[in-house]
Amino acid sequence: MLATFLVNIEVSIVGTSLVTIANSLHRFSETSWIVTGYLVTYTGFMIIWSKLSDIVGRKVVFITTMALFVIFSGGCGASQTMTQLIINRVFQGVGAAGTYSLAVVILFEMVPPSKYAAYSGASVAVVSAANALGPIVGGLINEDSSWRWVFLFIVPFGALAIGFMFIAFPAKRPNKNKESVSGVLNWTSLGRLDxxxxxxxxxxxxxxxxxxxxxxxxxxxxxxxxxxxxxxxxxxxxxxxxxxxxxxxxxxPGPIFPWTSFSNTTMTFMVGVPFNALIVNLPQRFQALDDKTALCAGLWLLPYTVVSPV
The missing domain is CATH 4.10.860 (DNA Excision Repair, Uvrb; Chain A)
Known part of the structure; x- marks a missing residue:
């Protein structure tokens, strides 16, 4: 749950902070890459990490991806130029892809089917809270501190999530098909990856x-x-x-985009496109055109982030 919260709140926090980041690094024309570079690798690697976890195990892959997410979050916070920030964001997206997808997979493998509804509700509540709090947290950080804490705050909480996973989750836990993972990478196992x-x-x-x-x-x-x-x-x-x-x-061999996904694509597209467009574009408009503070931009976004889960 903590990993899911961190990945989801990060996107909305960054959306509120783009104008402040651009003013600090003096490259407003490239701010779109901060979000888009992250989302491209996030989308491209999500299924790859999930399939890889079927081979070497959920624990190893989750800890690896969470470590990537944490390390490059720190890299984003330490960036001195816009180019450095964009590169770190691209690799941060690689880690976030595995962190979020495996957090969802692991959650539903750990509970019996009779409790799916309850845990689905809890998962949605976590994502909703992250989306609602993100703009406000981003606004408060930019109001009272440096924009670098937009990324740096992830480091201690991400390390905490890695520690919980390392201690509490068994390394040889079977996957959802009750098959023991091989834990070995070879040409045969890699052939299962698209x-x-x-x-x-x-x-x-x-x-x-x-x-x-x-x-x-x-x-x-x-x-x-x-x-x-x-x-x-x-x-x-x-x-x-x-x-x-x-x-x-x-x-x-485990396609990255099974053909049956077309039955769900329309709804995903209709939810995903406006969410990312509004989370990124509205806070920039509020700050750049309406001359509002980052905190005010986050508060103005609340009607959307609160109602969108419903």
Whole structure:
């Protein structure tokens, strides 16, 4: 629960703090990369970490990803330039992907099916509290302290979560199918991981994001670079879908995007897109255009963060 809370509150805290960070590092045009770089790797590595935990065990992978999340959170707080911050955020997203996905998997493997409803409610409550408190916490940090504590506060709490996991969770716990994990990485076990799908997803996402973020700032929409990025991204998306269809139907080594996911994609898209757009864009507007403080921007965001779980 603590790991889930930290990963979810971090996104909304950073959204409220972007203007302060940009003013400190003097690179406002690149602030979108602070969020987008994180989300690209977060999305691309989530399934890979989950599949890897089926091979070497939940405990090892969770501690590894949580350690990455904590280390690069500290790196974000220590960054002296916008480029350093963006690079640390990218690797922070790699760790956050495994931390959140495995926290959810482990939660439902530890409880019997009869208690799924109760623990689902508790999990949703934790995420809701993180989303609601994040903008306010971010505003308070920027009001009374340095923006660096937006990232540094994760370090002690993340270390605490790693300690709890190290002490309390058994290393050889069976997975959800009651199969003992091998704990060994070899060519056979690695063949169960959809590396091609993950690479195509990351490539397609990065190319698309780069085109959309940089076209209006550096390249221009009619520039050859923008057109090339969009064309390559489109080819990568097509290749990703074709590959996932092939893997799901014929090989099934554990596709990163099972074809059956299309039955749930619409609702996920409708929830995810407005959530990230509002959490990131509204606080920037409140501060940059309406001349409000970071704390006020967080308070103005409360009607959305409180009601959105409902």
């Amino acid at each position: 590396f091609i799908g993950a690479a195509l997803l990351l490539l397609a996402s990065i190319l698309l994001v780069t085109a959309l973020l940089e076209a209006s700032i550096r390249f221009g929409w009619n520039a050859g670079g923008t057109i090339a990025l969009l064309a390559l991204s489109a080819c990568s998306w097509v290749g990703f879908l074709v590959w996932e269809r092939f893997v799901t139907r014929w090989q099934n």
